[in-house]
Amino acid sequence: MAATQVITSEWTKIRSVASTVWTLSLAAVVTVALGILISVLSKNEFDNMSARDRASFDPTFISFAGMSLGQLAMIVFGVLVVSNEYSTGMIRTSLAAVPQRGTFLFSKIAVATLLAFLVGIVTSFVTFFLGQAMLGSHKASIGDPGVLRAVIGGGLYMTLIAVFSMGVAAMLRSPMLSLGILMPFFFLISNILGNVSATKKVGQYLPDQAGSRIMQVVTPFDDDTPYGPWGGLGIMALWVIAALIGGYAVLRKRDA
Template identity: 75%
Template sequence: MPGTGQVLRSEWTKISSVRSTVWTLGIALVVTVALGALISALVRNDWENMSAHDRLTFDPTYVSFAGTGLGQLAMIVFGVLVVSNEYSTGMIRTSLAAVPRRGLFLFGKIAVATLLALAVSMITSFVTFFTGQAMLGDHRAALGDPGVLRAVLGGGLYMTLITVFAMGIATVLRSPMLSLGVLMPFFFLVSNILGNVSATEKVGDYLPDQAGQRIMQVVTAGDDAPYGPWGGFAIMALWVAAALAAGYLLLRRRDA
């Protein structure tokens, strides 16, 4: 029976040998950095037209992460493909025959993909921050300013948890099309709608993406969320833990 090291090496080989999964990580980096830089440049050019209230609540760090909402979609695709590719090709039967301990199998897959996502996400977060601040010019923040380093590290952690959440949901649904069909509209449409409609705004505060994004905020003036940056991150972590637990339980009970 294969050990943990062998399972981890096997999962690394699977991920690194599939071009589509690797490309999605590159797309996430490029989209997040490019869109953040563009929005930052637009904000700097429009600074003179901003109201006194907007200037007072201006968060240069959070502005540089404006591309995260779109970049996270590529991370979601990566998380889904890592898990569901084997189901779509039928290789899951071979994998489970080689690693009959399903908990170990899932742990190996999640662990390798999470470490890879963490590395890419942290690089993306720091590059996004420095690029965005360069575009903001005189309105930029410094990494040593209060709360900024936490926000930049939080940006990397946020994108990592989004990836892990996608892996948990893909383990539950197994189908790549079904998983993406649920996750993409949820994060791109449903979450934004619930968070921006007064009747459902309080519900939106507790969705994984909206709660998790608080970790990237430095200026919280006018923010009426019932929790702080780490509180929002904890809420997101609970969503991720629930998705992984559901995926593990179903993986144990279902046939391949």
């Protein structure tokens, strides 16, 4: 089967599964809604902040506060896109129709990545503009230094989270197992490692900790991270590439 036919087939699969559509919608809604809420709370709290906190106030990053929960839906989307066929048994039919396993996997990931990027970039811009509107006089402008990079980076971050989840799901071949590992990793283990002084240097190189740097415009006073915004996104991209290579290796060697 030609690559274009495989891509068309994968688009049809993703579009026809309600759960994948709902998870993308939820990622956008949660990110925007929570970003607005945190922006409102930050505006009301600004006058009570210390001079040090005001100096490191990052209105752009604050509007992306909802990304921490929005990425939850992106993880679910990435896992379901890849592992749904394993849980239903349809993977055998798919691989019989497309025996070139590399073509099959990367066509699926290409379509899902494009969808995740479109949702992620629109969500990022909407979140930024609505969040800044809530911040009032404390807002940042899209033309300020570093702001456009941060907003575009927000969309790229959401996309890479989804693609990383696709790679992990391709390796584990089970939605429950994939989510059982990814959820604690991003919402518990990563936060602990990144906030405990003894393990902070390790936590800085985890995909979400590194990737989220792209959304920061103002660097906190006590920040000693050895890389910048694009360096952090690059580290996250390396994690994604490693996950995709692992997923392809498993698919190529194991039976459906």
